[in-house]
Amino acid sequence: MKQAIIVRGLKKSYKANQVLKGVDFTVNKGEIFALLGSNGAGKTTTINVMATLLAADGGSVEVAGYDVAKQPEKVRSAISLTGQFAAVDDTLTARENLALIGDLRHIKDSSQTANELLEKFQLADAADRRVTTFSGGMRRRLDIAMSLIGNPEVIFLDEPTTGLDPEARNNMWQTIRDLAASGTTVFLTTQYLDEADELASTIALLHAGKIVASGTARELKKLVPGGLVELTFHDQKQTQAALNILKNDYKIAEGENLKLTVTAGESAAQLAGLFIKLRDAHIEPADFSQHSPTLDDVFFKLTGKKEEN
Ligand SMILES: Nc1ncnc2c1ncn2[C@@H]1O[C@H](COP(=O)(O)OP(=O)(O)O)[C@@H](O)[C@H]1O
Numbered sequence: 001m002k003q004a005i006i007v008r009g010l011k012k013s014y015k016a017n018q019v020l021k022g023v024d025f026t027v028n029k030g031e032i033f034a035l036l037g038s039n040g041a042g043k044t045t046t047i048n049v050m051a052t053l054l055a056a057d058g059g060s061v062e063v064a065g066y067d068v069a070k071q072p073e074k075v076r077s078a079i080s081l082t083g084q085f086a087a088v089d090d091t092l093t094a095r096e097n098l099a100l101i102g103d104l105r106h107i108k109d110s111s112q113t114a115n116e117l118l119e120k121f122q123l124a125d126a127a128d129r130r131v132t133t134f135s136g137g138m139r140r141r142l143d144i145a146m147s148l149i150g151n152p153e154v155i156f157l158d159e160p161t162t163g164l165d166p167e168a169r170n171n172m173w174q175t176i177r178d179l180a181a182s183g184t185t186v187f188l189t190t191q192y193l194d195e196a197d198e199l200a201s202t203i204a205l206l207h208a209g210k211i212v213a214s215g216t217a218r219e220l221k222k223l224v225p226g227g228l229v230e231l232t233f234h235d236q237k238q239t240q241a242a243l244n245i246l247k248n249d250y251k252i253a254e255g256e257n258l259k260l261t262v263t264a265g266e267s268a269a270q271l272a273g274l275f276i277k278l279r280d281a282h283i284e285p286a287d288f289s290q291h292s293p294t295l296d297d298v299f300f301k302l303t304g305k306k307e308e309n
């Protein structure tokens with residue numbers, strides 16, 4: 001079995017609110033998969049169905065080879081879930097939190113396991129401090145450490161970096177990479193395009209109840225035209241002259257402040273062609289820059305929305 005998760009035609013409504021309208025995706029074993037979507041898109045709902053916390057209205061969901069509706073206990077023993085809000089007990093120390101979960105999951109060498117996890121998540125120095133004194137990043141690390149007790153095959157991380165400062169966010173990214181490198185399948189949700197771009201081998205974009213695009217970051221970026229060149233001119237007259245010269249050969253968008261955005265193509269020869277045309281007409285732009293497609297462009301094209309933070 002190559003797939004860790006197979007979701008087909010997943011539907012879920014809350015009363016009249018149809019949140020998931022037939023969601024399809026597969027997650028390969030050992031990969032980092034990012035479900036990308038804005039607030040309210042249905043990311044947590046999808047995770048809750050996969051983690052057996054919520055029953056679907058339709059479709060099929062298989063996790064670690066088990067059907068979530070028919071074999072929920074099997075699924076539960078193969079996964080762990082770290083929610084959007086950390087589930088650690090504030091009144092306990094980090095070590096006590098880990099020991100508690102170890103006991104709940106009947107781990108034999110639970111104190112040894114706790115020590116290893118404290119080390120791995122850079123919490124050894126803070127091991128015997130109460131969690132109330134922890135920063136957001138430390139809490140999140142402890143939360144993930146707790147979820148790893150029992151070596152789950154698949155780990156679900158619901159918005160693992162929301163609310164973290166840039167340093168804590170970078171540390172979390174490294175933790176997630178380490179998890180995947182050790183063979184765990186990581187399914188994460190995020191609203192952040194750069195996070196999906198940075199971490200995930202496969203990205204699926206959830207919008208209006210469906211997966212509207214999925215693939216590697218590279219594949220997704222190919223969905224929008226590449227080779228955009230932004231030209232800025234000295235005055236309105238020069239801008240108009242450039243527009244007249246280029247408009248028959250290129251797709252051009254007029255921007256504010258004497259700017260034209262030209263779809264020039266991706267090869268050096270195509271780019272050169274654009275600048276030769278301008279030079280031959282004695283038009284020297286005040287400034288120019290090349291713009292490669294980003295996930296923002298893809299997100300905007302497919303959803304009509306700017307990334308919301
Ligand atoms: N328990 C619930 N009861 C009713 N509506 C809900 C419930 N949970 C989520 N919703 C609604 O479903 C939609 C998707 O929510 P959610 O899955 O939490 O989105 P996301 O995690 O992408 O922000 C939202 O409109 C939300 O208000």
Ligand SMILES: [Mg+2]
Nearest residue numbers: 043044084158
């Ligand atoms: Mg959510």
